[in-house]
Amino acid sequence: MADTVFTPDVVAQIMRHMNDDHAADNVLIVRGLGGQPDTTTEARMSGMDADGMDFVAIVDGVEVPVRIPFAERLTERRQVRGEAARMYHEACAVLGVTPRS
Numbered sequence: 001m002a003d004t005v006f007t008p009d010v011v012a013q014i015m016r017h018m019n020d021d022h023a024a025d026n027v028l029i030v031r032g033l034g035g036q037p038d039t040t041t042e043a044r045m046s047g048m049d050a051d052g053m054d055f056v057a058i059v060d061g062v063e064v065p066v067r068i069p070f071a072e073r074l075t076e077r078r079q080v081r082g083e084a085a086r087m088y089h090e091a092c093a094v095l096g097v098t099p100r101s
Contacts, residue, residue, distance in 0.1 A: 005050055005075060005076065005077065006077070011047060011048055014048060014080055015044075015045045015046070015047070015048070018044075018084065019045055022084070022088075023042075023043075023044070025084075025088045026043040026044060026045060026055060027042065027043045027057075028088065028092060028095060029043070029055070029068060029087045029088060030043040030055050030057045030066045031091065031095060032090065032091025032092065032095045032097075033068050033087055033090060033091050033094065034055065034057065034066035034067075034068055035066075036059055036064065036066060039059055040057045040059050041058050042057070042058040043055045043056070043058070043066070044056055048080075050073050051069060051073055051074075052067055052068055052069040052070050053067075053068050053070075053083075053084075053087070054066070054067055054068075055067075055068065068087060070083045071083065071086060
């Protein structure tokens, strides 16, 4: 089944927002939920579909692909914000970081 909820234009908009406005959150997410070490210095969202977000993390100077699944399959664009927030808060909990309010 084709992923018609998240067209290339929609994915590009979400990626731009995550990478421009939430770059530090991306790093926390890949460290906490993607199993990447503290030596991860950068992470950028590189794609997504209804089942999860893809990132490219920079670990010890090397690009590493990371896939973070959503808690459930998304069916609407508006669900992405909630899933991104969930990922951020869960990553903070795993890493022992106080999330911003």
